[in-house]
Amino acid sequence: MSKLNLEARMTIQTLVRQQLAQREIARLLGVTEGAVRYQIRRMTEGKVDGRSNQPMRADAVGEAIAHWREQNADAPLNLCALHDWLVSEHDYRGSLRSVQRYWRRAFPAPALRARRRVETPPGAQAQVDWAHFPRVIVGGERTDLLALHMVLSHSRHEAVIWSLGKDQLAWLDCHTQAFQRLGGVTATVRVDNEKTAVVRGAGAWGTINTSYRRYAAVMRFHVDACAPRQPQAKGKVERQVRAQRQRADPSALCWTDLGELQAWSDEQCERASRRRRCPITGQSVWDSWQDERRLLTPLPETLPEPFDLVHTRRVGMDGLVNFEARQYSVPFAYIARAVEVRGCARTVQILANNAIIASHPRHTAARLVIDPRHYDGLPTDRVVPPPPLGRMGRRLQELAEEPVVHRSIDLYARLLEVAR
Numbered sequence: 001m002s003k004l005n006l007e008a009r010m011t012i013q014t015l016v017r018q019q020l021a022q023r024e025i026a027r028l029l030g031v032t033e034g035a036v037r038y039q040i041r042r043m044t045e046g047k048v049d050g051r052s053n054q055p056m057r058a059d060a061v062g063e064a065i066a067h068w069r070e071q072n073a074d075a076p077l078n079l080c081a082l083h084d085w086l087v088s089e090h091d092y093r094g095s096l097r098s099v100q101r102y103w104r105r106a107f108p109a110p111a112l113r114a115r116r117r118v119e120t121p122p123g124a125q126a127q128v129d130w131a132h133f134p135r136v137i138v139g140g141e142r143t144d145l146l147a148l149h150m151v152l153s154h155s156r157h158e159a160v161i162w163s164l165g166k167d168q169l170a171w172l173d174c175h176t177q178a179f180q181r182l183g184g185v186t187a188t189v190r191v192d193n194e195k196t197a198v199v200r201g202a203g204a205w206g207t208i209n210t211s212y213r214r215y216a217a218v219m220r221f222h223v224d225a226c227a228p229r230q231p232q233a234k235g236k237v238e239r240q241v242r243a244q245r246q247r248a249d250p251s252a253l254c255w256t257d258l259g260e261l262q263a264w265s266d267e268q269c270e271r272a273s274r275r276r277r278c279p280i281t282g283q284s285v286w287d288s289w290q291d292e293r294r295l296l297t298p299l300p301e302t303l304p305e306p307f308d309l310v311h312t313r314r315v316g317m318d319g320l321v322n323f324e325a326r327q328y329s330v331p332f333a334y335i336a337r338a339v340e341v342r343g344c345a346r347t348v349q350i351l352a353n354n355a356i357i358a359s360h361p362r363h364t365a366a367r368l369v370i371d372p373r374h375y376d377g378l379p380t381d382r383v384v385p386p387p388p389l390g391r392m393g394r395r396l397q398e399l400a401e402e403p404v405v406h407r408s409i410d411l412y413a414r415l416l417e418v419a420r
Helices: 004-016 022-029 033-045 057-071 078-091 096-106 168-182 210-219 231-247 258-276 285-295 392-401 409-420
Strands: 125-138 141-152 158-163 190-192 198-200 224-225 305-313 320-323 324-327 338-343 347-352 355-360
Touching: 004 033, 004 258, 022 033, 022 168, 057 078, 057 096, 057 158, 078 320, 125 158, 125 168, 125 258, 141 168, 141 231, 158 168, 158 258, 168 305, 190 409, 210 224, 210 305, 210 338, 231 258, 258 285, 305 320, 324 355, 347 409
Parallel strands: 125 190, 190 224
Antiparallel strands: 125 141, 141 158, 305 338, 320 324, 338 347, 347 355
């Protein structure tokens, strides 16, 4: 070694404190004993390298560098761009290395911030994230698939749900399937800032998606959105996504349909849970999950159907609510009350007090969707039912409900008789 670098000098200092002989230090570092004695003498006298006190060439453009730093405070640091700017705008003749040395001395790196390691108690948190698997062969065709990972933060047990998309309906449906496999619902669910979870902003100051917020209220959990650009905030699910790509990547096999892939994935998750060890309990992840699942919130008796749109509407005096440029009927007892309207995959559900009071087909050609049974029934303390249908109305209703091929001439004759 012709020249001792900083690491070697620090090694000499450490070995001297450990009272190692100078000859042994020289042998370990591959230098002469004289070089070791010289470095020990300099450290004892407190001398420093004289080159550190020499002026730098970039000192002449120090004000320009400070101005550039202020103008680019919000952009990623790029000293190559700074050097090019100095050469073109200030005719700087120094090298990029000289700019780097000046920057380190003038603007030292900020102090490191330690990370707090927090382990959540059982049943407190689940972490959720998507994983993308392109060109998986399903049904003889290459398909881009998505896997939603939900990991219990305490036991590390996970559920993986496969989906063809990541829209709002898929987001909620995958949540429901994951909760079913985990055996309950955690108090909080930590999510990334997907638009299906956070519509504006990010983290604690973001605006939670209306559909997701309502779904969380029904399933009884709190949405905990991560701070932006902080993947370590949900490191447990990030680690499981990485592990899946290594041990259970479906791209190497061919699948008949998503059902077959889902069954295989469930089996892989169980095997991994029985094999892995939970760092908190020291038991297997599977055994730790058995203890944790008793502390999870039980699933609702009736699981909510996934919905991508939810609104609060007031029922009109005619028993109708407006939704998606259509009007839907509800039981007359809810007139003048606020109800919740959900747009599901195939139906429009209308709820009051978290109970479904009406359900209609969604996206129909008709703009007025009415169930006549909603206008029948006994009066309540606040609403009296509408007058019953007369003879003509009942006949018209019977005629409308009768299939056209079965309508007889006698039916029309009876209808004409009523009209007289």
